[in-house]
Each structure stands twice: as structure tokens, then as C-alpha cells.
Amino acid sequence: MTVVDEASAATGKAAAAISQKPRRSTIADGSTRKSRTVRYILLLLFLLFVLTPVYVVLITSFKTSADTTAAEQWSLPETWTLEPWRKSWDVLQPYMVRSLSLAVPAAIIASLIGSANGFVLARWRFPGANLVFAFILFGMFIPYQAVMLPLRQTYQELDVTRGIPTLLITHVIYGIPICTLIFRNYYATVIPTEIIESARVDGAGLIQTYLRIILPVSISGFVVTLIWQFTSVWNDFLFALFLTQQTNGPVTLGLAALAGGQKVDYAASMAGALITSFPTLIVYILLGRWFIGGLMAGALKG
Amino acid sequence: MHGRIRTWGPGALVLLPTVLLLGYFVYGLIAWTFNTSLTDKHSARPVPTNHVGFENYVNLFGEDRFLNSLKNLGVLTVAFIVGTLLFGLLWALLLEKGVTGEGVFRSVFLFPMAISMIASGVVWGWLLNPSQGDDARGLNRLFDIIGLNFLENPWWTAGNRWTTMASIALPAVWQLSGYIMALFLAGFRGIPDELREAARVDGASEFKLYRYVLFPQLSPIALSALIILGHMSLKLFDLIYAITGPNQFRTEVPSVYMWNTLLRSDMAKSAAIAIVLLAVVAVLVIPYVAYTVRQESEE
Numbered sequence: 001m002t003v004v005d006e007a008s009a010a011t012g013k014a015a016a017a018i019s020q021k022p023r024r025s026t027i028a029d030g031s032t033r034k035s036r037t038v039r040y041i042l043l044l045l046f047l048l049f050v051l052t053p054v055y056v057v058l059i060t061s062f063k064t065s066a067d068t069t070a071a072e073q074w075s076l077p078e079t080w081t082l083e084p085w086r087k088s089w090d091v092l093q094p095y096m097v098r099s100l101s102l103a104v105p106a107a108i109i110a111s112l113i114g115s116a117n118g119f120v121l122a123r124w125r126f127p128g129a130n131l132v133f134a135f136i137l138f139g140m141f142i143p144y145q146a147v148m149l150p151l152r153q154t155y156q157e158l159d160v161t162r163g164i165p166t167l168l169i170t171h172v173i174y175g176i177p178i179c180t181l182i183f184r185n186y187y188a189t190v191i192p193t194e195i196i197e198s199a200r201v202d203g204a205g206l207i208q209t210y211l212r213i214i215l216p217v218s219i220s221g222f223v224v225t226l227i228w229q230f231t232s233v234w235n236d237f238l239f240a241l242f243l244t245q246q247t248n249g250p251v252t253l254g255l256a257a258l259a260g261g262q263k264v265d266y267a268a269s270m271a272g273a274l275i276t277s278f279p280t281l282i283v284y285i286l287l288g289r290w291f292i293g294g295l296m297a298g299a300l301k302g
Numbered sequence: 303m304h305g306r307i308r309t310w311g312p313g314a315l316v317l318l319p320t321v322l323l324l325g326y327f328v329y330g331l332i333a334w335t336f337n338t339s340l341t342d343k344h345s346a347r348p349v350p351t352n353h354v355g356f357e358n359y360v361n362l363f364g365e366d367r368f369l370n371s372l373k374n375l376g377v378l379t380v381a382f383i384v385g386t387l388l389f390g391l392l393w394a395l396l397l398e399k400g401v402t403g404e405g406v407f408r409s410v411f412l413f414p415m416a417i418s419m420i421a422s423g424v425v426w427g428w429l430l431n432p433s434q435g436d437d438a439r440g441l442n443r444l445f446d447i448i449g450l451n452f453l454e455n456p457w458w459t460a461g462n463r464w465t466t467m468a469s470i471a472l473p474a475v476w477q478l479s480g481y482i483m484a485l486f487l488a489g490f491r492g493i494p495d496e497l498r499e500a501a502r503v504d505g506a507s508e509f510k511l512y513r514y515v516l517f518p519q520l521s522p523i524a525l526s527a528l529i530i531l532g533h534m535s536l537k538l539f540d541l542i543y544a545i546t547g548p549n550q551f552r553t554e555v556p557s558v559y560m561w562n563t564l565l566r567s568d569m570a571k572s573a574a575i576a577i578v579l580l581a582v583v584a585v586l587v588i589p590y591v592a593y594t595v596r597q598e599s600e601e
Contacts (some may be wrong), residue, residue: 070443
């Protein structure tokens with residue numbers, strides 16, 4: 001299985017494969033009651049391991065600063081307070097607004113471009129299309145450090161203030177490869193070549209074919225790329241650090257500032273970590289199936 | 303000929319903006335970075351700069367700090383890949399036959415992937431507090447509470463590179479094992495039932511079934527996972543920034559060193575570090591991209 005195969009699986013197929021109930025074999029499945037118990041105990045232990053940080057974040061975020069002494073770190077708050085939440089919300093609120101106004105349009109624009117590109121690369125091919133595909137694909141693997149310095153300089157020379165608008169453009173551009181890849185493989189799996197051929201025979205042009213045949217069946221592709229893009233833009237720190245400032249940056253910068261520095265307010269930092277994670281967590285909880293699809297396709301983009 | 307251009311022309315036209323954009327923002331800017339790395343632009347002052355060939359690279363590879371960051375990166379990558387593959391495969395194995403509540407386990411194991419590395423770094427920075435003994439905090443305090451005091455350790459402040467970088471790898475393993483589990487789980491579920499049944503009819507033991515029948519089917523997935531994880535680890539930045547801050551020599555990797563160098567306005571050196579990082583990633587990724595695209599065109 002290659003990345004590209006995974007991406008074609010992305011749009012539901014893989015997610016479905018995972019959630020598929022394993023079939024009850026007619027022949028004994030080889031597990032005894034004892035081995036099943038052992039399996040359960042192990043799973044529960046791992047569950048504890050994964051959830052430990054969640055417990056810590058939750059309890060700490062409701063503690064008063066007097067309550068966060070070393071000895072009390074793992075106990076429930078003696079007095080529950082919303083103060084850390086209020087405090088970190090006051091700091092993070094403008095960042096949250098900026099991140100939202102960044103991540104939503106960045107996801108939509110990159111997805112639209114990706115859909116058009118993907119359609120052409122999968123079903124309206126031209127000579128050299130594979131070369132173009134490789135050209136695009138490489139763009140999603142590069143460490144962005146390799147473009148960061150001249151990128152800053154480009155925006156400087158264009159004399160635009162570095163802030164959310166430039167960050168938005170940046171995320172759209174570097175999001176195009178992954179969206180193109182996802183859509184290309186999606187269309188290659190769900191759109192039979194014959195349909196396109198017959199549309200062409202009927203004299204339908206590229207735009208007509210795209211609008212009438214492709215777009216109506218693209219919804220699941222869009223769900224995957226929108227979720228993927230939204231999550232990675234929301235969680236991005238590297239571009240934010242290089243291309244914006246504390247005063248006009250997105251939420252990851254805000255959280256880093258809140259939780260950094262000399263005298264850290266742990267309760268407020270933990271509340272802040274939760275607040276900034278809410279949007280992506282909600283997406284994950286509501287659309288988890290599709291989220292997995294995006295992960296399958298997009299994991300190569302760090 | 304004219305007719306053929308009319309059929310594929312519009313398609314090429316659709317891709318033209320993307321090709322131009324990426325041509326500039328990916329390839330053009332990489333060339334620009336490379337060019338900067340060959341100059342002596344070591345300060346923000348607007349003095350004229352000269353081309354100095356590969357001097358910056360020669361200096362880098364003769365410098366303890368850069369070599370230290372490369373070694374850190376190597377250790378981090380090994381610890382991260384081994385840990386993630388181990389947990390991911392183990393979780394997939396435990397879930398693969400189906401257990402009650404499988405959906406819950408899967409969702410919990412996967413959820414850390416939805417969180418930014420900055421947010422998880424804030425939490426793990428707290429958990430990996432180096433204080434021990436009476437003053438123990440974070441995980442060390444937890445070890446103390448449950449009676450596993452011998453596990454207490456200074457985490458990333460330890461003197462030795464392996465403990466230090468493994469402590470940085472731990473949160474990354476926490477965050478990405480679920481993803482590897484999902485990959486392997488999809489792989490297991492994709493293997494036709496007949497294969498298992500045939501092996502069982504032939505009297506193969508469970509161990510032999512996995513060793514000789516199921517695992518070989520998963521090796522392409524394992525390769526993908528290896529490349530995905532390897533390239534993530536090479537680029538890791540946010541987590542280190544959030545846990546230790548960017549100014550820690552003992553956890554510094556090239557991506558962090560590049561940022562520190564930029565803060566001192568040493569453009570040329572910063573660019574050289576970025577290009578080395580790109581080269582390391584490219585060695586891993588280019589064969590893979592080439593292989594992927596070639597396979598595609600054979601279909």
C-alpha cells in the first residue's frame with residue numbers, strides 16, 4: 001500500500017474498513033477466555049495511559065493557584081474554580097477569532113482548488129500529467145523551514161503587513177498538494193472513466209463535465225479535505241511563528257505565549273490548552289469517521 | 303493535432319495556476335534559500351553580501367552545536383519510530399479480532415492526533431517535570447503516589463542523550479500511535495478471511511498464523527508508516543518548542559537550531575541548516591514519491 005492508495009482509501013473506504021465488525025469465523029477464532037481477559041486488561045491499561053494527560057488537564061484547569069502545589073498535583077481540586085478558564089479565555093479570545101477567520105476560508109479555498117486539480121489529474125488527463133502530479137506531490141513533503149526565510153522576505157518586499165491575510169494565502173498554497181492528492185484518488189475510485197468518455201462524446205466540455213458530473217458526487221471528498229485542512233491550519237505553529245507576531249497571530253501563538261515565560265500559571269495554561277483544542281476536538285467527535293480518512297491520506301504532511 | 307490540444311488544453315489550463323504557484327512558493331523559494339546559504343549574509347545590516355560557496359556548510363559540519371543537533375535528531379527519530387510502531391501495532395493486534403467497546407478504544411487511542419502539538423506540549427511539559435523526591439511533580443509525582451518511585455527520572459534534563467530525546471519522543475508517541483494503529487487495523491481488516499481460515503484448517507498455531515500469513519501482508523503498510531513517521535520526526539519542532547522552549551542545547555534539533563539562528567539574524571547559516579534538513583527529508587521521500595507515481599501510471 002502506498003500513500004496514494006491510502007489516500008484513495010481515505011474517502012470512507014478505509015474508515016469503513018476499520019469500523020467494519022470483524023466477522024465471526026465459523027472456525028474457532030483461536031482465542032480462549034483467558035487470552036480474551038488478558039487482552040481486555042492490556043487495552044484498559046493503554047486506555048489509562050492515553051487518558052492520563054486528559055485527567056491532569058481537566059483537574060488542573062479547575063484549581064486555584066494555591067491548589068497546584070507539588071503534593072496536590074494529582075488530587076481533585078479542593079475548591080473548584082472557573083477562574084483559570086476565565087483568565088485564559090480573556091487572553092485567547094482574540095486569537096480564537098483570528099484562527100477561525102483563518103482556518104475556515106483556508107480550508108474552503110484549498111479544497112476547491114484541490115477538487116479541480118484532482119479531477120483533471122484523474123479523469124481529464126493531458127500529456128505529462130504524471131510529471132505534474134509528482135511536481136505537486138513533492139510540495140507536501142518539504143520541511144517548510146526550507147522556504148520560510150524567502151517567504152518572509154517575499155511578503156516584506158510586497159510590502160504587505162504580515163498577519164492573518166498573508167498566513168491565509170500561505171496555508172492555501174501549501175495546502176493545495178494534499179487536497180489535490182486526496183481528490184485525485186477520490187475521483188479515480190468513484191468516477192468511472194466511461195462516464196467521462198460518454199460526456200465527452202456528447203460534446204460536454206471540461207467545465208460542464210465538472211459541474212454536472214463531478215461536483216455533485218464530491219461531497220465526501222470535500223468533507224475529508226475540509227476537515228484535514230481545517231485541523232492542520234488550526235494546529236499549525238511553524239508558519240504562525242515565522243509569519244505573524246504575538247499581536248496578530250493565531251491561537252497556537254496565543255497558547256504558547258500564555259503557557260511560556262518565567263512565571264507560568266499552570267491552571268490557566270491547562271484551561272488554555274483545552275480551549276484551543278475544542279474546535280478540532282469537536283470536529284473529531286462529530287466527524288471522526290471522516291477525520292480518520294483525512295489522516296490516512298494526509299499523514300505525510302507534518 | 304489541433305483537435306487534441308482542444309481536448310486536453312483546458313485540463314492543462316486548470317493546473318496552470320497551481321503549477322505556477324508551487325513553482326514559485328516551493329521550488330523557487332527553495333532555490334532562493336539555497337542561494338542565501340551560499341552567501342555571507344550573517345547579519346540584518348544592509349551590507350553587500352558575497353558568494354562564499356559551500357563555506358557555511360563546511361562550517362556547520364565542523365561545529366559541535368550542529369553535530370549535537372543532528373545526533374539528537376537521530377536518537378529522537380529512532381525512539382519515536384520504534385515507540386510508535388510498537389504501540390500502534392500492539393493496539394491493532396489487541397483490537398483486530400474485535401472486542402466489545404472497540405469503537406471506544408479506537409476513538410480514545412486516536413484522539414490525541416486531533417490536538418495541536420503546542421497544546422499537547424503544554425500538558426507534557428507539565429507532566430515531564432524534572433523535580434524528584436519530596437518535590438516531585440508531574441509524572442514523577444504520579445510514580446511516587448502509585449509506589450513506582452524507581453521510575454522517577456529527570457526526563458529531558460537528564461545528562462544522557464538517549465534519556466533526553468526519548469523523553470521528547472514520549473509525547474510524540476502518545477500523539478501518533480493511534481494513527482499507526484488505524485493504519486494497521488485497516489490492513490488487518492483488509493486481509494481476506496479465507497487466508498486465515500485456510501491457515502487454521504491446515505493446523506497453523508496462532509503464532510504461525512500471524513508470523514507467516516498475516517504479517518507479510520502488512521509489510522507495505524509498515525513501509526508507509528515508517529516513511530510517514532520518519533519524515534514527521536525529522537520536521538518535529540512545535541513539541542520541542544512547547545516542552546523545553548527553543549533555547550535548550552540538550553534537546554536542540556536542526557529545525558529548532560534553524561529558528562535560533564534566524565533570531566540572531568544569521569540568514570546564511572539559517573538557510574544552510576534548512577537546506578540540510580531538506581536534503582535529509584528528500585533522501586527519505588523522493589524514492590517514495592517516485593515509486594508511488596510510477597505505480598500509479600502502471601495502473
